[in-house]
Amino acid sequence: MVRKLIGACVGLAMMGMAGTANAVPMTIDFDGLAGGVSVTNQFAGVTFSNAVTLSDLSSSPPISIISISSAFTPKSVDPIIVTFSTAAAMVSVLVNDLGENGVRIDAYDAAVGGNLIDFDSLFGVSSGVGNNNQLISVASLNIFRVELYQPLSLSGDGITFDDFTFDIPEPSTLALFATGLALLAFLGWRRRGSVQVKAA
Ligand SMILES: [Ca+2]
Numbered sequence: 022m023v024r025k026l027i028g029a030c031v032g033l034a035m036m037g038m039a040g041t042a043n044a045v046p047m048t049i050d051f052d053g054l055a056g057g058v059s060v061t062n063q064f065a066g067v068t069f070s071n072a073v074t075l076s077d078l079s080s081s082p083p084i085s086i087i088s089i090s091s092a093f094t095p096k097s098v099d100p101i102i103v104t105f106s107t108a109a110a111m112v113s114v115l116v117n118d119l120g121e122n123g124v125r126i127d128a129y130d131a132a133v134g135g136n137l138i139d140f141d142s143l144f145g146v147s148s149g150v151g152n153n154n155q156l157i158s159v160a161s162l163n164i165f166r167v168e169l170y171q172p173l174s175l176s177g178d179g180i181t182f183d184d185f186t187f188d189i190p191e192p193s194t195l196a197l198f199a200t201g202l203a204l205l206a207f208l209g210w211r212r213r214g215s216v217q218v219k220a221a
């Protein structure tokens with residue numbers, strides 16, 4: 022009976038791990054929005070700030086986003102910011118027209134302030150027109166905010182962003198995993214108890 026229970030718990034724990042690993046990332050392609058629209062809370066689970074849609078750039082069909090404050094050239098002092106209502110484990114975004122000013126994504130563990138927990142950056146050549154679909158990504162436990170910007174100011178050249186993707190581990194599978202571990206610990210304790218009784 023105890024052995025059967027342990028087997029079931031190991032199965033549950035493994036299901037939990039498999040479910041967490043297989044969480045499907047969500048991608049926002051912005052294509053359902055018109056051009057010139059402020060992107061804020063139109064999409065579940067995320068809130069954008071300093072972002073507006075762009076529809077007239079042939080290199081990033083049909084809708085991408087740029088910053089409101091500096092259009093194609095957001096800097097670290099005025100980045101596009103995305104916050105998550107539940108912690109993400111991975112965030113990626115496609116960059117178009119990437120040039121020598123580069124692009125960077127910073128990941129933080131709080132919606133405001135917090136610690137820098139991961140970052141990624143990528144650089145193109147000269148004005149970089151047409152250097153499209155360049156992927157940058159961050160991965161860490163507990164991502165509650167990312168900031169997108171150009172790290173350098175070598176020229177006035179700009180970038181656009183598209184296909185914002187994030188992966189939030191499902192709470193149900195995490196809870197199942199935790200339940201499995203707790204049951205295993207309890208059964209281990211009970212079995213050790215029964216062995217002591219037999220030895221006495
Ligand atoms: Ca798009």
Ligand SMILES: [Ca+2]
Nearest residue numbers: 118148149179
């Ligand atoms: Ca460019």
